[in-house]
Amino acid sequence: MPTQTFFNLSEEKQKRLIAGAMKEFSSKSLNDAxxxxxxxxxxxxxxxxxxxxxxKKDLYFYLIGKFRYNYRQLMFKSFKEESGDFYEGxxxxxxxxxxxxxxxxxxxxxxxxxxxxxYQINQEARVDVNHTSQQKLPEGxxxxxxxxxxxxxxxxxxxxxxxxRYILSMxxxxxMEGFWKELSVNETQKLFVKRLNWITYGVxxxxxxxxxxx
Amino acid sequence: MPTQTFFNLSEEKQKRLIAGAMKEFSSKSLNDAxxxxxxxxxxxxxxxxxxxxxxKKDLYFYLIGKFRYNYRQLMFKSFKEESGDFYEGxxxxxxxxxxxxxxxxxxxxxxxxxxxxxYQINQEARVDVNHTSQQKLPEGxxxxxxxxxxxxxxxxxxxxxxxxRYILSMxxxxxMEGFWKELSVNETQKLFVKRLNWITYGVxxxxxxxxxxx
DNA sequence: CTTGATTTATGACAAGTTGTCACATATAAT
DNA sequence: ATTATATGTGACAACTTGTCATAAATCAAG
Numbered sequence: 001m002p003t004q005t006f007f008n009l010s011e012e013k014q015k016r017l018i019a020g021a022m023k024e025f026s027s028k029s030l031n032d033a034x035x036x037x038x039x040x041x042x043x044x045x046x047x048x049x050x051x052x053x054x055x056k057k058d059l060y061f062y063l064i065g066k067f068r069y070n071y072r073q074l075m076f077k078s079f080k081e082e083s084g085d086f087y088e089g090x091x092x093x094x095x096x097x098x099x100x101x102x103x104x105x106x107x108x109x110x111x112x113x114x115x116x117x118x119y120q121i122n123q124e125a126r127v128d129v130n131h132t133s134q135q136k137l138p139e140g141x142x143x144x145x146x147x148x149x150x151x152x153x154x155x156x157x158x159x160x161x162x163x164x165r166y167i168l169s170m171x172x173x174x175x176m177e178g179f180w181k182e183l184s185v186n187e188t189q190k191l192f193v194k195r196l197n198w199i200t201y202g203v204x205x206x207x208x209x210x211x212x213x214x
Numbered sequence: 215m216p217t218q219t220f221f222n223l224s225e226e227k228q229k230r231l232i233a234g235a236m237k238e239f240s241s242k243s244l245n246d247a248x249x250x251x252x253x254x255x256x257x258x259x260x261x262x263x264x265x266x267x268x269x270k271k272d273l274y275f276y277l278i279g280k281f282r283y284n285y286r287q288l289m290f291k292s293f294k295e296e297s298g299d300f301y302e303g304x305x306x307x308x309x310x311x312x313x314x315x316x317x318x319x320x321x322x323x324x325x326x327x328x329x330x331x332x333y334q335i336n337q338e339a340r341v342d343v344n345h346t347s348q349q350k351l352p353e354g355x356x357x358x359x360x361x362x363x364x365x366x367x368x369x370x371x372x373x374x375x376x377x378x379r380y381i382l383s384m385x386x387x388x389x390m391e392g393f394w395k396e397l398s399v400n401e402t403q404k405l406f407v408k409r410l411n412w413i414t415y416g417v418x419x420x421x422x423x424x425x426x427x428x
Numbered sequence: 429c430t431t432g433a434t435t436t437a438t439g440a441c442a443a444g445t446t447g448t449c450a451c452a453t454a455t456a457a458t
Numbered sequence: 459a460t461t462a463t464a465t466g467t468g469a470c471a472a473c474t475t476g477t478c479a480t481a482a483a484t485c486a487a488g
Binding site for chain 4: 429430431432433434435436437438439440441442443444445446447448449450451452453454455456457458
């Protein structure tokens with residue numbers, strides 16, 4: 001987290017620093033980026049930097065938090081439009097989300113983020129479907145409340161949250177794969193939907209309906 | 215890949231270098247590890263290092279390849295013992311694999327590897343179920359040949375390979391999560407099996423059999 | 429407005445990193 | 459014995475990072 005000092009800064013100076021950092025992180029990974037370049041870009045002295053941020057990571061995770069898609073809203077919208085249907089809701093959400101990330105003006109930043117994504121970055125980039133870190137949300141405002149749970153095998157709320165989280169991890173993994181393999185938006189969306197299909201309906205066939213092996 | 219020069223070295227010297235590198239990588243991530251420390255550990259001059267390896271990454275991926283579990287064999291064994299059953303075979307395999315990684319004498323190395331795993335490391339650490347990089351394997355020697363495909367919805371061989379690959383990614387992701395959350399071997403195995411279950415049988419319930427919402 | 433307290437800004441610096449290169453020393457081949 | 463060829467070496471330039479003494483700006487209050 002940036003220090004209070006950073007937030008006390010004039011808007012102009014904050015923006016200058018963020019722009020300078022985004023420039024660096026748009027062409028370099030967290031590890032390859034250098035504070036030296038960022039302070040040069042931003043015309044800020046090295047000493048000042050360390051008064052705002054603990055280190056490079058601190059700044060990086062602040063930027064991820066700042067620019068990541070606010071997808072709480074999108075998830076809500078998606079599931080409501082699809083009447084709470086698990087598969088259709090997530091399909092709707094995932095496709096929109098992938099499109100946002102891969103067509104963003106911050107493409108370079110996201111590309112580098114996903115190309116070097118590890119567990120920690122994944123956690124920072126991802127929404128918490130249960131919002132454990134924040135205060136308890138009122139009934140009906142949680143994502144879980146807008147999903148038709150009767151469709152799912154899961155009995156307890158905890159289990160439902162587990163599966164929701166897993167799909168979000170899978171979504172991030174799929175986007176990562178999309179960047180690595182230089183897939184198009186459409187190809188990445190298809191890959192996500194294919195996997196969502198597997199998880200929703202299973203990969204094993206129902207024994208009774210098919211028995212014609214040739 | 216190490217240079218020929220490295221392989222020409224006396225076994226003693228190779229081992230010394232590998233040991234020195236493993237020492238460093240057992241307590242540090244790829245990024246935090248330093249060549250300076252490795253050459254100091256190994257009593258090898260800095261100049262020599264660069265005659266054996268292109269850079270730190272080159273050495274690291276060589277070590278991953280060298281010490282990763284040879285799980286081709288384990289996969290074969292697992293699926294054969296479970297009569298080619300998709301779920302039971304993967305369960306068998308995954309549980310053994312997790313146990314191997316998390317109880318290995320190279321725990322520190324694997325821990326750091328998984329704690330900082332990204333797409334590239336994942337690819338290096340993982341077996342290729344199709345062995346595209348190697349020469350074509352004879353019929354019956356490929357992993358896909360020992361799986362009962364009639365159980366699966368997938369029609370084409372390519373689709374089957376896709377799902378096999380996805381499970382392997384999921385397995386690595388689960389181990390990564392296990393390290394981050396400091397789960398026990400048993401907890402990590404359970405997490406894997408739960409997810410395997412989801413993917414095998416789906417998370418949506420069969421509409422006909424349950425309709426008692428209270 | 430002046431004085432003193434608090435906050436913010438600065439860049440030189442030590443201590444570390446990487447990759448290279450001219451040169452030294454083995455080892456092999458004729 | 460004399461060339462080739464292969465291997466070994468550490469000083470070096472060019473970068474990092476985080477700190478710290480010091481300077482400047484801002485605020486508070488008599």
